[in-house]
Amino acid sequence: MNKWALGVLGLVGVALAQQQVLPKNQVFIGVTTGFSTYNVAKQPYNNSFLWGLKAGYQFNPSRYVSLRAQIDYIQTLKPTAFNTDVYSFMDxxxxxxxxxxHSKKFSFGTFVGVGFGYFQGAMTLHSSVxxxxxxxxxxxxNFGVGSTIAQKQRVELGVKIPFGKVQSIRQKNLAMDFYYWLVSYAYLF
Known part of the structure; x- marks a missing residue:
């Protein structure tokens, strides 16, 4: 019985020794692309291209769970006949x-989070206030799936859903409903 217990402890010790040790604190910067789905006043939904930048801090208390604080800037562009719709969201x-x-080269999992941001939209690129x-x-x-490659590169597929609609400042009876479908890359330092 003692040999069996020593064998199990030995296997557990080898498995723990082979686990990757994550840095406790990481700062990251990254880019985002994807598309935005939105509608105004119950019209059909429109899609537009988006790009963005992000930066933040990630705390890794364990190998399986991390907490991160992040700031995102997303801009959507939809060219039309005479104007380009431009919408920005910073959160x-x-x-x-x-x-x-977890494997030797990468890890895979999910993410979920909540935030607060400011939305602004205009009909042209050079709109005045x-x-x-x-x-x-x-x-x-926001939620989705992601993978960390070699502890330094994070790739994610996700959705960002606002809690409510954004009201028009010109016509109070109009409101915009929008969703962001994102693909992002971040480098962790």
Missing amino acids: VHLDMVNDFY DHLSFMGYNGVV
């Missing part, structure tokens, strides 16, 4: 990352 959010699968059509603050929830 700060807190996420929990759960990497439940009086031409802005939608402005306002909004809460946001």
